[in-house]
Amino acid sequence: MLFARQDLLAQEDGHLAPYAVRSSQTRGRAYPEPESRYRTPFQKDRDRVNHTTAFRRLQYKTQVFVNFEGDYYRTRLTHTLEVAQVARSIARALGLNPDLTETIALAHDLGHPPFGHAGEAVLNELMREHGGFDHNKQSLRIVTHLEKRYPGFRGLNLCWESREGIIKHETRYTLPEAEGYEPHLRPSLEAQIVNLADEIAYYAHDLDDGLRSGLLRPPQLGEVELLRDLLGELGLRPEGLEELGRRVFIRELLGLLITDTIHATHQILQAHRIESPEAVRHHPGPLAGYSPGLTQQLEHLRAFLYENFYQHPYVVRQVGKSRFVLERLFAAYTQEPRVLPREVQKAAQEEGIHRAACDYIAGMTDRFALDEYARLFEPGFYR
Known part of the structure; x- marks a missing residue:
C-alpha cells in the first residue's frame, strides 16, 4: 500500500486536534513550486532544513562547552535534536502537527553563531550601529536568503507557517521581532510547544553536562526542591550519585517535565475552549505552559544553574x-x-x-x- 501526499493530508484532517495547523491549510511558499508526491508541505520543509549547510555546522557550535572541550558534552546540534524529540512527544500527545513542530525545532537555532549565547551577545554589540544581531532573525535569514541550494530562488522557500515559527521563537529572556509575520498575533501552538521544548532540553542536558564535567557536584542537587524531591522518589542519594544513577535521574527529570507540559497545556486549552488555529493566534497570551507548581520550581532550578554552572569561573x-x-x-x-x-x-x-x-x-x-x-x-x- 502506498500513501501519497493526498492520503497523508487526509490522515492529518482525520487525526489532528481542531487547534492544530493542517498542511492542507498552509499559506504556501513565497515562490510557487510543485509539492512532493509522497510528502506533505511541512515534511518537505523539515527535510530541506535537515540538508542545509547551516544545520550540519551546528555539530561544531557551542552549547555550554566549546566544541574541543570533550566528545560527550552537548553541542548546538545535539541540543537541537533533543529539542525536536521533546517537541514531537508533546505535539503528538496534544494532537498537534508533528511535522510542522519538528521543522520549527530543527530550524530554531540555525542562526546561532560560534561560542553560543556569548557569541550572539558579541555580534549584537558589534552590529549595534548596523542593524544588530539576533539569532532568531539570523535563522530566518538563513532559510530565506543565505542558503543557496535551488536555481529559482534564494533560501529554502519554506511554508509561511514554518517561517513564522522560526522568527517567533521565544524564550523568557528574549521576545521576538516578527515584522512581516503578524507580530501582533501569537504563533501556532506547534511553535509555542517548541519554545517550551527548548527550555526543557536546556534544563535536562545542561544539568547533565554540568554533573558530567564536575562543575556541578551531586550534593548540590539537594539545594533545589524539584531535584531533591525527584531523587527521593527514585531512591537516589545526591552524595552517592554515580554515572548510572545520574542517567536515570536525568531521564526521569526529562519525563517529568514533558508529562507536566502535556497535562498543563491540555488543561489550558480546555479552560479557554480553544478549537481552532485562529483561536490560538488571537489568544492574548501563550497557551503552552507548565503547571503553576512546576513553574515555581523551575524558577529555582534556573537560578541554581545560572549561579553554579553558567557563571562558574571556568565557563x-x-x-x-x-x-x-x-x-x-x-x-x-x-x-x-x-x-x-x-x-x-x-x-x-x-x-x-x-x-x-x-x-x-x-x-x-x-x-x-x-x-x-x-x-x-x-x-x-x-x-
Missing part, C-alpha cells in the same frame, strides 16, 4: 576568550575586506561590509573561528 573564562576572538575577527574583516573569501566580498558590495562580515562570522563553527583567528594573527600558522 566565564571561556566566554571571555570567545569575545576576544570574535571582536578581533570582526575588526580585521571590516577594516580590510580583502582578507575575506571572494563570495563574502561580493556580498559586502550588495549588503555592506558589516552585515557581510557578520553573516560570515555567524556561520562559523567554534573550530573554524579559532583556526581563522590563528591564520590572521598567529605567525607561522598557515593551515
